[in-house]
Amino acid sequence: ARKFFVGGNWKCNGTSEEVKKIVSTLNNSQVPSSDVVEVVVSPPFVFLPLVKSTLRPDFHVAAQNCWVKKGGAFTGEVSAEMLVNLDIPWVILGHSERRSLLNESNEFVGDKVAYALSQGLKVIACVGETLEQREAGSTVEVVAAQTKAIAARVSNWADVVLAYEPVWAIGTGKVATPAQAQEVHYELRKWLQENTSPEVAATTRIIYGGSVSGANCKELAAKPDVDGFLVGGASLKPEFIDIIKSAE
Numbered sequence: 001a002r003k004f005f006v007g008g009n010w011k012c013n014g015t016s017e018e019v020k021k022i023v024s025t026l027n028n029s030q031v032p033s034s035d036v037v038e039v040v041v042s043p044p045f046v047f048l049p050l051v052k053s054t055l056r057p058d059f060h061v062a063a064q065n066c067w068v069k070k071g072g073a074f075t076g077e078v079s080a081e082m083l084v085n086l087d088i089p090w091v092i093l094g095h096s097e098r099r100s101l102l103n104e105s106n107e108f109v110g111d112k113v114a115y116a117l118s119q120g121l122k123v124i125a126c127v128g129e130t131l132e133q134r135e136a137g138s139t140v141e142v143v144a145a146q147t148k149a150i151a152a153r154v155s156n157w158a159d160v161v162l163a164y165e166p167v168w169a170i171g172t173g174k175v176a177t178p179a180q181a182q183e184v185h186y187e188l189r190k191w192l193q194e195n196t197s198p199e200v201a202a203t204t205r206i207i208y209g210g211s212v213s214g215a216n217c218k219e220l221a222a223k224p225d226v227d228g229f230l231v232g233g234a235s236l237k238p239e240f241i242d243i244i245k246s247a248e
């Protein structure tokens with residue numbers, strides 16, 4: 001069985017005061033045990049030490065990005081080694097905002113995932129189609145190509161969570177229907193089955209992201225191939241607790 005996974009991507013938001021408030025809300029929440037749900041929150045880099053040192057021990061932290069190879073003369077970047085040095089267990093890679101705004105290609109994201117894994121990080125790897133691509137009928141082709149660039153470089157899928165985040169659903173309030181999410185998750189699992197191994201396909205968590213809320217999470221979570229969520233806006237609010245609770 002795949003353990004339910006709920007990630008909170010805080011994106012480029014928050015002051016230290018707001019971060020302390022969110023952590024306090026999380027720390028005081030009653031949620032299913034870590035045997036049932038894995039909870040990972042992803043603050044901006046500068047708040048990672050604060051969050052890591054104050055967050056309850058059954059919740060974990062993720063960085064939102066890291067550099068594609070060993071650190072060095074790369075101004076403004078943060079290396080995988082640094083995250084490991086600070087005991088940050090997870091990193092989000094290939095988020096659509098970075099793919100589109102910062103021109104990260106499928107190959108570059110694949111290289112990043114491979115390097116982060118090689119350094120001992122666990123990776124939330126994001127894939128997803130734009131509205132234009134969906135309307136052109138190329139959703140499965142697009143997410144398969146994104147996944148292929150990762151699979152070509154990675155053999156250790158045990159430390160990868162695959163996040164399906166349709167770009168048209170991110171930050172728009174236009175959540176995918178449970179049927180739409182299930183269809184793509186099913187196709188991604190089938191792709192893994194045919195291109196990696198049956199074991200990888202059966203065990204890899206495929207989580208959904210894009211306008212997930214306290215109100216819509218339960219129906220999505222009920223779908224057989226939806227193994228959790230990557231939550232943006234709602235992860236900054238108390239309703240994130242309700243989303244964690246959709247694990248049971």
Ligand code: 13P
Pocket residue numbers: 009095165169170171172173209210211212230231232233234
């Ligand atoms: P929203 O939940 O704000 O739509 O963002 C989703 C997302 O991009 C998570 O990585």
